[in-house]
Amino acid sequence: xxxxxxxxxxxxxxxxxxxxxxxxxxxxxxxxxxxxxxxxxxxxxxxxxxxxxxxxxxxxxxxxxxxxxxxxxxxxxxxxxxxxxxxxxxxxxxxxxxxxxxxxxxxxxxxxxxxxxxxxxxxxxxxxxxxxxxxxxxxxxxxxxxxxxxxxxxxxxxxxxxxxxxxxxxxxxxxxxxxxxxxxxxxxxxxxxxxxxxxxxxxxxxxxxxxxxxxxxxxxxxxxxxxxxxxxxxxxx
Amino acid sequence: xxxxxxxxxxxxxxxxxxxxxxxxxxxxxxxxxxxxxxxxxxxxxxxxxxxxxxxxxxxxxxxxxxxxxxxxxxxxxxxxxxxxxxxxxxxxxxxxxxxxxxxxxxxxxxxxxxxxxxxxxxxxxxxxxxxxxxxxxxxxxxxxxxxxxxxxxxxxxxxxxxxxxxxxxxxxxxxxxxxxxxxxxxxxxxxxxxxxxxxxxxxxxxxxxxxxxxxxxxxxxxxxxxxxxxxxxxxxx
Numbered sequence: 001x002x003x004x005x006x007x008x009x010x011x012x013x014x015x016x017x018x019x020x021x022x023x024x025x026x027x028x029x030x031x032x033x034x035x036x037x038x039x040x041x042x043x044x045x046x047x048x049x050x051x052x053x054x055x056x057x058x059x060x061x062x063x064x065x066x067x068x069x070x071x072x073x074x075x076x077x078x079x080x081x082x083x084x085x086x087x088x089x090x091x092x093x094x095x096x097x098x099x100x101x102x103x104x105x106x107x108x109x110x111x112x113x114x115x116x117x118x119x120x121x122x123x124x125x126x127x128x129x130x131x132x133x134x135x136x137x138x139x140x141x142x143x144x145x146x147x148x149x150x151x152x153x154x155x156x157x158x159x160x161x162x163x164x165x166x167x168x169x170x171x172x173x174x175x176x177x178x179x180x181x182x183x184x185x186x187x188x189x190x191x192x193x194x195x196x197x198x199x200x201x202x203x204x205x206x207x208x209x210x211x212x213x214x215x216x217x218x219x220x221x222x223x224x225x226x227x228x229x230x231x232x233x234x235x236x237x
Numbered sequence: 238x239x240x241x242x243x244x245x246x247x248x249x250x251x252x253x254x255x256x257x258x259x260x261x262x263x264x265x266x267x268x269x270x271x272x273x274x275x276x277x278x279x280x281x282x283x284x285x286x287x288x289x290x291x292x293x294x295x296x297x298x299x300x301x302x303x304x305x306x307x308x309x310x311x312x313x314x315x316x317x318x319x320x321x322x323x324x325x326x327x328x329x330x331x332x333x334x335x336x337x338x339x340x341x342x343x344x345x346x347x348x349x350x351x352x353x354x355x356x357x358x359x360x361x362x363x364x365x366x367x368x369x370x371x372x373x374x375x376x377x378x379x380x381x382x383x384x385x386x387x388x389x390x391x392x393x394x395x396x397x398x399x400x401x402x403x404x405x406x407x408x409x410x411x412x413x414x415x416x417x418x419x420x421x422x423x424x425x426x427x428x429x430x431x432x433x434x435x436x437x438x439x440x441x442x443x444x445x446x447x448x449x450x451x452x453x454x455x456x457x458x459x460x461x462x463x464x465x466x467x468x469x470x471x472x473x474x
C-alpha cells in the first residue's frame with residue numbers, strides 16, 4: 001500500500017478523512033507501523049494525490065488531516081486490454097498487475113479454450129474484482145480505477161463490440177507463431193487481445209484478423225497469462 | 238507443463254524414458270488427460286527437445302518412447318539478474334517468471350531493506366528453488382536450468398563479485414527517480430540489478446554506480462517485484 005486510496009465518502013468538509021475498514025487499518029498498523037503525526041501518501045479515488053497527517057489510529061478508526069492534494073495520478077497506458085478469462089487465481093493476480101501497470105479498460109472475454117466453469121467463480125463478483133483493482137492502484141500510487149467488462153460470448157463480442165473498439169484503436173492479437181514481432185515503444189491507442197492458456201483457436205484468430213487486428217508474437221517461449229500480459233504491456237508501451 | 242522435462246537418469250539405452258514422480262504423473266493424467274499412444278513434447282534437462290509417444294501410464298509410472306530429439310531449446314536472455322531477496326512467496330513466483338522468460342543466471346542479494354528472516358525461509362532450500370526453476374522451464378518449453386547463487390552480504394557482493402560480473406556486462410540498476418529511462422530492445426550482455434520492496438537505499442545505489450552501473454527507471458509507477466522484473470526483462474530484451 002504505497003498510497004492510501006480514499007473514497008470520496010471518507011472525506012469531510014474540514015479536510016479530514018476517516019477510514020474504518022479492517023484491511024487498511026491493519027496495514028497502517030502492521031506494515032506502515034504508523035503513529036499519530038506520521039505523514040503518508042494519500043489519493044482520492046478518481047482524483048488527485050498528496051500527503052496527509054495521521055491524527056488518530058485506533059482498532060476501529062484512522063483519522064487523517066489532508067494537506068492540499070495537488071499531484072495528478074500517473075498517466076494511463078493507451079490500451080484497452082481484451083483478456084480471455086483466466087482461471088480464477090490467475091485472474092486475481094493479473095488484474096493487480098495490469099492495474100498497477102496503468103491499464104484503464106479491461107474486457108474479460110469468453111473463448112473456446114476458456115473453461116466455462118471460470119465464469120461461475122466468485123472472483124468475478126464485482127466486489128472481488130474491485131478489491132484487486134484497488135490493490136493495483138494502491139501498489140502503483142494511482143487513483144483512477146479501471147473499468148472491467150465481462151463479455152461472455154466470443155461471437156457477440158466480434159460482431160457487436162469489436163468494430164467500435166477498433167474504430168479508434170490499432171488492434172493487436174498476441175498469438176504464438178504469428179509472423180510479426182510484438183512492436184516496441186508505441187504510443188498509439190491500442191486494443192490488445194490476449195488468449196487463454198492454450199491460446200486462441202485458429203478460427204478465433206481468423207475472425208480477429210478479418211475484423212482488422214494484426215497478429216503478433218512475443219517469441220518462442222510459452223508464458224503464463226500473467227507473465228505474458230505484463231511482458232506485452234511493458235514491451236508495447 | 239508444456240514440456241515434459243526429463244532428467245538424463247530417466248532415459249535408458251533403448252530410447253525410452255520412465256518417470257515416476259507423483260507431480261508429473263498427476264499432471265499427465267489430470268491436465269493432459271494423456272492415454273497411451275499420445276505424442277507429447279519432451280526435453281532432456283540441459284539438452285534437446287522433441288516428441289515422445291506415451292507407451293504406458295499407471296499410478297506409479299509413465300513410459301515414453303522417444304523420437305529423435307533434434308530441437309534446440311529457445312535462446313536465453315543475455316542477462317545476469319541480481320535480485321534483492323524478495324519475501325518467500327514472491328520469490329517463488331518470480332523465479333518461475335524469470336526462468337520462463339529465459340534468464341539463466343540469478344543472484345539473490347541481501348540489501349538493507351531485505352528482511353533478514355527471509356534468508357531462513359524454506360523457499361531457499363536448493364530443492365525448493367530447483368522446483369520453481371523446473372516449473373518455469375516446463376512452462377516455457379526450455380531445458381536449460383538457471384544457476385541461482387545466494388549472496389548474503391551487500392558489501393562482499395560489491396567488493397568481491399561485482400567487478401568480475403561487470404567485466405563483460407553492462408550494469409543497469411532499476412531504481413525509481415533515476416534520470417535515464419529503461420533502454421528498449423538491447424542485445425548486449427547485461428547485469429540487471431533490482432532492489433527489494435522499498436528499493437535500494439541511496440548508499441547502495443551510490444556503491445553500484447561507483448562500480449560502474451547505470452541507474453534507470455521504469456516510470457512513475459511503483460510495481461511489485463515480480464511485476465517489475467518481468468516488465469524490465471521484456472522491455473530491455
